[in-house]
Amino acid sequence: MNSIEKNTTTDRLYTEIAELIHSARYAVVSQVNTTLLITYWNVGKLIVEEEQSSQLRAEYGKQQLKELSKRLTKDFGKGFSRANLQWMRILYIKYPICQTLSSKLSWSHYCELLTISDDDKRSFYEKECINAHWSFRELKRQIDSSLFERLLLSDGQTNKEKVYQLATKGIEMSQPSDIIKDPYVFEFLGIPEKKPIMESDLERMLKRGLEDFLLELGRGFMFVGTQQRVTINNTHYYVDMVFYNKILKAYVLIELKRTKLTPEAAGQLNMYLNYYATEVNDEDDNPPIGIILCTDKDSLTAEYALGGLSNQIFASKYTLCLPNKEELIEKVARLIENGA
Secondary structure (H helix, E strand, O other): OOHHHHHHHHHHHHHHHHHHHHHHHHHHHHHHHHHHHHHHHHHHHHHHHHHHHHOOOHHHHHHHHHHHHHHHHHHHOOOOOHHHHHHHHHHHHHOOOHHHOOOOOOHHHHHHHOOOOOHHHHHHHHHHHHHHOOOHHHHHHHHHOOHHHHHHHOOOOOOHHHHHHHHHHOOOOOOHHHHOOOOEEOHHHOOOOOOOOOHHHHHHHHHHOHHHHHHHHOOOEEEEEEEEEEEEOOEEEEEEEEEEEOOOOEEEEEEEOOOEOOHHHHHHHHHHHHHHHHHHOOOOOOOOEEEEEEOEOOHHHHHHHHOOOOOEEEEEEEEOOOOOHHHHHHHHHHHHHHHO
16 A cells, blocks of 8 residues: 555544544533533422422522522532522523423523523524524624514514514525514624724625624525626626525625615616626526615615515615614514504
8 A cells, every 4th residue: 555545544534533523522512411401400490399389488589599509519519609590490480391491502502591581582592593503602692682673673564473483483584585684783893883984894894704794694694705796798896795595595695885775776786686697696596685785774765776676685774883672672562562
C-alpha cells in the first residue's frame, strides 16, 4: 500500500470514528438533559403536593423553600437555589404531564419559557424553539424582540384563530407570506435608532452580523450573497441581498431602503424577480420572493405599489431597536377584540 492509499484509508477511518464519537457525545448530553428535566419536574411535583396536602400559607411556603435550598445545596451543590426550586415548582404546575416536556430543550430553555405567563405565547415559543433548534441565547432574543406579537400583526388580520394556530403549530411555512414579519428588528447591529446610516453601510453590517440576521429572517434561510449582479441589455444592476429558503424552495431577494416605501423600489425589485425566475431558477425552484425593507410605509402606497403584480413582493418596516413590548401586546389584544 503506497502513502496516498494509506492517507486515504486513514482519512476515511478518522471520519467514521469522529462521527461515532460525536454521536455518542450527543446521546450522552441528550440523556443527561432528559434525566435532569425529569428530576426537576419530580422535585416540583413533590413541592406542590406538599403545599396542597399541608395547605401551607404563602409565607410559610417561601420559608420552606429557603430551608430546602440550604440543605440541598449543602448536600448536592449548585442548582438548588430558592429561585431554581421555585422554577421547578412552576414547571410542574405548567406542565403537569411529564411527557409533554421536550428532550430537545434544556432546563435553561424551560426557565426562560416559564417567564411567559400567557399559555398560547409560551406554547408558540416552545414549538419554534424545537423546530428551529434555537439555543438559549436565540430563544431569549426572540422573546425580547416580541416575535409572537410581530407575527400576529404582520398581515393585519390578527384574531383568536391565528393565535391558536401559532400556539398549536408554530410558524407554518407553506406560502411566501408565512416568512414575512413586520417590523423586522435589527437591534443586534448596535446602531442608535436616529443615527443616519447609508444603505450600503446597513447592508455591510447585516452581512457582518449574518448569524443574527438569519435568526431574524427565520427558519430555512441560506445566505447566497450581497450585491448580486443582474445584467439586462448590457446594463448591470445589483440586488442588495439574496437568500434561498430551502423550506419554500425559493430565492428571496431583499432590497434595503433608508427611506419609506416608494413605487420605484417595488418596480425595481419586480424586475429583479422576473430575471431570477427566467435566468437563475432551476426547474424545481418555486417563483422567487421579494422583500423591501424600509424605514416606513403607509397602507395606501403599499396597496398601489405592490397590488396587481404577478410576483410575490412584500414590504416591511425595520427598526434598529427592540420594540416596546407593552405597546405591541396592547395592539394585539385590541385587534383580537375587534376581530374576534
